[in-house]
Amino acid sequence: MAAAPKLAVAMIKKTYIAVVVPVYRGEQFVEELCNRLHATLGQIDASYSIVLVDDASPDNSWQRIKDEARKDSRVLGVQLSRNFGQHYAITAGLDNVDADWVVVMDGDLQDQPEDILTMHEKAVRDGFDVVIAERSLRTDPFLRKMSSAIFNRFLSLLSGLNLSARYGNFRIMNRNAHQAFAQMREHMRFYPAIMQWIGFRSGYAQTSRVARPHGRSSYTLVRLIKLAVQATVAYSERPLHVSIVLGLVISLAAFILGAYVIAMKLFWNVDVEGWTSLFATVSFLGGLQIFLLGIVGLYIGKTFQESKKRPLYLVRERADGAVNTAILPKPVKALPSAEQSRPTRRSTADRKGFKDNR
Template identity: 40%
Template structure:
């Protein structure tokens, strides 16, 4: 069923040290707005940048009435910056896109067109990822497939944050105030009607990526522990399996003593068994610690972000 065109569209763009590419991004986005029969606006969220990102946002807001900006009080991370933008967006359709031009803003009209078909979320799935190493592509594909198996609400494969959401999908996301935020998982968790839009992802237009393998690994751990208890179950099964093997080995030792006697040997075997059991216990404690730490962080109920300054027609959202 085809619905009427959303009368308003807001584009949320998190930005962290994007001086080299932000004005180029806005030029292409403004050209896209000119082709669309909607009341369009853009919200740039400066996530505590150390360069001239906020100065550029201020200049864009002064010259273009469709531009609004939020400046967070420090670098809270991309997930928090995305949340701040979604909290402040007031439109019938909201697009989430990065400023690095890897996700072409020219695809926004096609995403919105799919939203018109009665969907609540249209997520952009990458057919190809230009400008990335084979190792990066391999690890990324492996992560999405692992999440697909572990999570109770599987995320779409090879899909980043680039997507368009309906008003009720954005309202649902605003109700999720957890501190341990993994937005790709939250987008999938809310449900509603979600469809894929396949596209080719370009290389970064300028500047350097803010994601290294350490931060990506931490994000992967965040995603797994936020949306799956499978690691805890794996630790349980590891403990049970280890106990079963130890019991069987104990029976073997007793039978060997009864049949062949005890020549006081086996020190290497004993050392291996002790190291294996110690390693298994430490790994299980580490998994439990990850979940306990996240629970502790949630119980403090600190705000997800603070807004230091704003520009243009935007009001920071005050959660209930």
């Protein structure tokens, strides 16, 4: 039987600082982003790495990433097998770094690579495990600011998380925080919420967020609201608590109304006519029940997704230096043949010896 081919194991370089960047429709940003990151990280330490994760972008982002990886061995490219989403791409990047300090930032150049210097200095000087970029200046369009504010307000209200439009994914963390994040393998990924849950001593650094130089964000208001609902179900039980309180309030109101109708009939002999109000009440309660069942269904669906134990992402290809390696599935172990699986027959002497030794 021919031996199965050996697969090359991707080695993760250990560095002092690493930057993880999810890339989607970013072919116009990759080269400038890498040039500015090289200039910035070189001022901190010569030992650094840049991990660019292509989330199955439909443009030529992956080719630009491979070009940068060929030019400099400190650049690692990871291409996912399909579009998993930004927060899964961040997870894939963090799984491919081994550094004392790790930075996560967007790849559209709205987050300034030069601000990493300030964030790193504050973390080292003040002893913070995590330093979050606080946007003191934001030059996004009005609709973008409005949709972001609605998203963060909606998610904070439903989930109990302390989220704000002033904070995004841009932050730096030390090895302890990075290792803690790596233990969080739930299927629903929302990077800021996970970082908030793991805690650690956190600080803030004032940064500026400039206007997007090319194109526009793929996060529309509808997508943001959808993400808010998913994140709420994943990281909070508050909707279930609200449904319990709402059910109790409606039950109490129905009890008071029923007592009022009975009292009107017994003490004042007044017939209360209310077919219209009865129809409206029944319709309202029916719709409310369906709504609450939908909330419970979301939590059941989340549990079902988690029970599958599927990987968070799949990697199609890596670009590491001058070598581009396709990630192949592990070979399936061959089953033994019929001759190999047939039990051997023991001789009479062997069986007798076995009985004597029992």
